[in-house]
Amino acid sequence: MSGAALRIRGLAAGCLSGIDLDVAAGSIVCVCGPSGAGKSTLLKAVAGLQPPVHGEVWLGERDLLGVPVYARGLGYVDQDLHLFPHLSLLDNVRLGLRRLHLGRRQEHEAAAHWLQRVGLGALLARRPVQVSGGERQRAALARALAGRPALLLLDEPFSDLDLDTGNSVRDLLLTLQRELGLATLLVTHQAEDRARLADRVLWLRDGRLREDAPPQSGSAGSATASMTSSGSIDTHTAVPAAGGRGASTQPVA
Numbered sequence: 001m002s003g004a005a006l007r008i009r010g011l012a013a014g015c016l017s018g019i020d021l022d023v024a025a026g027s028i029v030c031v032c033g034p035s036g037a038g039k040s041t042l043l044k045a046v047a048g049l050q051p052p053v054h055g056e057v058w059l060g061e062r063d064l065l066g067v068p069v070y071a072r073g074l075g076y077v078d079q080d081l082h083l084f085p086h087l088s089l090l091d092n093v094r095l096g097l098r099r100l101h102l103g104r105r106q107e108h109e110a111a112a113h114w115l116q117r118v119g120l121g122a123l124l125a126r127r128p129v130q131v132s133g134g135e136r137q138r139a140a141l142a143r144a145l146a147g148r149p150a151l152l153l154l155d156e157p158f159s160d161l162d163l164d165t166g167n168s169v170r171d172l173l174l175t176l177q178r179e180l181g182l183a184t185l186l187v188t189h190q191a192e193d194r195a196r197l198a199d200r201v202l203w204l205r206d207g208r209l210r211e212d213a214p215p216q217s218g219s220a221g222s223a224t225a226s227m228t229s230s231g232s233i234d235t236h237t238a239v240p241a242a243g244g245r246g247a248s249t250q251p252v253a
Contacts, residue, residue: 004060004150006046006183011055013045014038015207019055026181028197030188033204039187042204043153046185047076059151070099075144075182078155081136083128089115089139090124096143114142118172134165138172145176152177152184158193170196
């Protein structure tokens with residue numbers, strides 16, 4: 001399994017307009033901004049859940065526009081997790097493997113492997129209601145990764161967790177994301193996500209990307225933004241981390 005770079009050009013969908021964005025394989029880009037700015041819409045447009053008006057979305061050499069959601073090769077986790085309450089954790093993760101067309105035994109073994117990787121190897125038969133919030137979050141992450149995605153999309157995944165539990169899951173995510181080399185787009189309101197996970201932080205406002213800031217920037221308006229003469233943000237240049245993950249200063253195109 002290996003990741004691929006995400007490239008977005010001129011994307012318009014819902015409230016979004018003129019979105020240009022690159023996410024390098026192996027990097028985590030946090031998307032921040034006020035409610036209603038279009039953060040979740042951006043993820044849904046990439047995932048194929050929000051039809052674009054126009055623009056381009058590329059994952060490596062694949063043009064994703066027109067590709068069905070199930071065939072895009074994405075892992076997706078949002079704050080609702082969408083674990084099926086009547087299924088065990090094992091069977092929930094098996095659903096993430098269906099597009100790989102494995103045999104039943106292989107599917108079982110792969111699901112058990114991923115639950116083991118996220119520390120839930122002893123809870124395979126438990127249903128979501130029988131485990132903690134942090135354990136449900138880990139199960140959702142295992143399901144997203146089990147399908148061998150090339151890109152990971154995360155929408156406020158830690159918002160319902162306390163600080164210690166959230167940090168534990170963040171550390172797990174970072175370990176697996178680095179190992180797999182996945183391009184990751186993370187929508188968040190939480191400063192802890194920016195400081196602990198981000199290689200870059202993009203600020204979205206009124207449907208447009210306004211700023212490219214280092215992870216420790218607390219709000220939009222930082223002087224580190226690289227603005228074009230038209231007033232739009234140049235999102236093709238990485239900004240080095242300031243106390244965060246330690247992002248590379250190389251371009252992320």
